[in-house]
Structure formats: structure tokens, C-alpha cells
Amino acid sequence: MRHEDLLNWNKEIKELPVFEKIKYILDTIPGKKVFSTSFGIEDQMITDILYNYVEKVEVFTLDTGRNFEETYDVFQSSQIKYKNFKFKIYYPDEKDIREYVEEFGINGFYRSIENRKQCCYIRKVIPLARALKEANLWITGLRAEQSPNRENMHFLEWDDTHNLIKFNPLLNYTLKEVEEYIKQNQVPINRLYKKGYLSIGCAPCTRALQEGEDFRAGRWWWENGKKECGLHIHKDKNN
Structure with missing residues (x-):
């Protein structure tokens, strides 16, 4: 993939509505295209x-x-609603889980940041690598306002880790705009969302947000600093 291609495609879609962005990219970029969903509100909008x-x-x-x-x-x-989609499920390796639990305990991720990152690596990062193995385009529900390290992202980026193009069609969307789309189109969302769970991950590692807290504060709340699980590692290489 040429750097110039990404630059040109980003320019082409920059001012387009999200529907046209998605259509343009699906029609223009060749190869296998995949979308990863965790069934959060952004992912539900993209699924629709x-x-x-x-x-x-x-x-x-x-x-x-x-x-x-x-x-x-x-x-x-x-x-049920999107019955023509065949949602493919990727699971962590049973051997990796067993060895982790034997060494650190069933909830060993609370004991240190290193333990938590290892759990994320086993349960998320390794399965993701399998899911993206033959893909040329990876569609995500990332938005710039979700966290500071996502503010410099682009609609299209080259992902060195998985050797593919990463497409973030909702990058410049606000949470309010996503909520409006969900309401207008009667898209199903996680019941926890209305209880203050704006970012939903694994149950032991997610809590509801308190008033005034940052979007990601409910994830790995016992840790300080940047909170990511390793699925989305941003490197600004497209300026």
C-alpha cells in the first residue's frame, strides 16, 4: 500500500457524510473487508x-x-435484526487462559498493570490477530473524542501490526450525533449504556461513570494513566 494512496483517499472522503464515506471506501479499496464489533453504541451504528x-x-x-x-x-x-450478517466469533485459546489463571489467579489482572495487559493480550489481542489475518481493510468504531491519544487519528491509516488499512468512519462524530442516529433508526444498544457505561469491555474491568468523569474512566478504573487494551495502537504516520 502506497502512502500516497492513503493521503488521496483521506482527502476524497474528508468532507463526505459517513454513509458516503463508507460506500466510497467499500467500492474503492480492494481485498477482504472486515468490521470488528464489541456491540458498543458506535459499533451498533456502523453495523446498521x-x-x-x-x-x-x-x-x-x-x-x-x-x-x-x-x-x-x-x-x-x-x-435477529441484522440476520443476513453472519457474526463470526473469535475466542481466546483455552490453553492460554488456563496457564494465566494458574499463574496469576482468576482475577489476577487486578494485581498489576502488567498482569492486566497480559490478560487483554490473551483474550483480545491474539484473537484479533487471527480475525484480521487475511483482511485488507479493518473498519472500527473509534471516535476522536473518546480519548486524547485518538485525537490525531485519520479516517484511513496504515496498521503496521496487522499489515492492513484501518478505517475509522465515525472519527469526527460526537457522542450526541451517534445517540441521535441510534434513536432515529431504532438500533438496539446495550442496556448498560443508559446506566452510565459509555465504554463497555469485560465485566470485571468496567464500571459505570460518575458525573463529570472522562469517557474511559470506567475502564480499568483501578489504574492511572492512558487506558488501552492493545487493540488500537495509534502511530501518527499520515501527516
Whole structure:
């Protein structure tokens, strides 16, 4: 993939509405295209839009084994509403989980940041690598206002880790705009969202936000500093 191609495509879609951005990219970029969903509100919006292009994109999710019951409920609702999508599920390796639990304990991720990152690596990063192995385009629900390290991202970026193009169609969307779309189009969302869970991950590692807290404060709340699980490592190489 040439750097110039990414620059040109970013220019082409910069001012387009999200629907046209997605159509343009699906029509223009060759190869296998996949969308990863964790069934958060942004991902649900993208799923609803992508349902117009069932034949052009595959949808997958990572089942870490520690998800909320409410997450499985919205997964089920999505399977019913978007029945022509075959949601592919990627699981962590049973051997990796067993060895982790034997060494650190079932909830060993609370004991140190290193332990937590290792748990994320086993349950998320490794399965993601399998899911993206043959893909040329990875569609995500990332938004710039979600965290400071995402503010310098671009709609299209080259992902060195997985050797593919990463597409963030909702990058410049506000949370209010996403909520309006969800309401207008009757898109199913996680019941926890209305209880203050704006960013929903594994159940032991997610809590509801308190008034005035940052969007990511409910994730790994016992840690300080930048909070990421390793799925989205941003390197600004497209300026």
C-alpha cells in the first residue's frame, strides 16, 4: 500500500457524510473487508449502516469469556435484526487462559498493570490477530473524542501490526450525533449504556461513570494513566 494512496483517499472522503464515506471506501479499496464489533453504541451504528453492504464486508466480534450478560443480549438482538450478517466469533485459546489463571489467579489482572495487559493480550489481542489475518481493510468504531491519544487519528491509516488499512468512519462524530442516529433508526444498544457505561469491555474491568468523569474512566478504573487494551495502537504516520 502506497502512502500516497492513503493521503488521496483521506482527502476524497474528508468532507463526505459517513454513509458516503463508507460506500466510497467499500467500492474503492480492494481485498477482504472486515468490521470488528464489541456491540458498543458506535459499533451498533456502523453495523446498521453496513447492513446495506452485506456482500462487501464481514462482521466479527471477540468473545473474551468475561463479557457482561447485557453484552450477549445486544449481540442476540443484533443477530435477529441484522440476520443476513453472519457474526463470526473469535475466542481466546483455552490453553492460554488456563496457564494465566494458574499463574496469576482468576482475577489476577487486578494485581498489576502488567498482569492486566497480559490478560487483554490473551483474550483480545491474539484473537484479533487471527480475525484480521487475511483482511485488507479493518473498519472500527473509534471516535476522536473518546480519548486524547485518538485525537490525531485519520479516517484511513496504515496498521503496521496487522499489515492492513484501518478505517475509522465515525472519527469526527460526537457522542450526541451517534445517540441521535441510534434513536432515529431504532438500533438496539446495550442496556448498560443508559446506566452510565459509555465504554463497555469485560465485566470485571468496567464500571459505570460518575458525573463529570472522562469517557474511559470506567475502564480499568483501578489504574492511572492512558487506558488501552492493545487493540488500537495509534502511530501518527499520515501527516
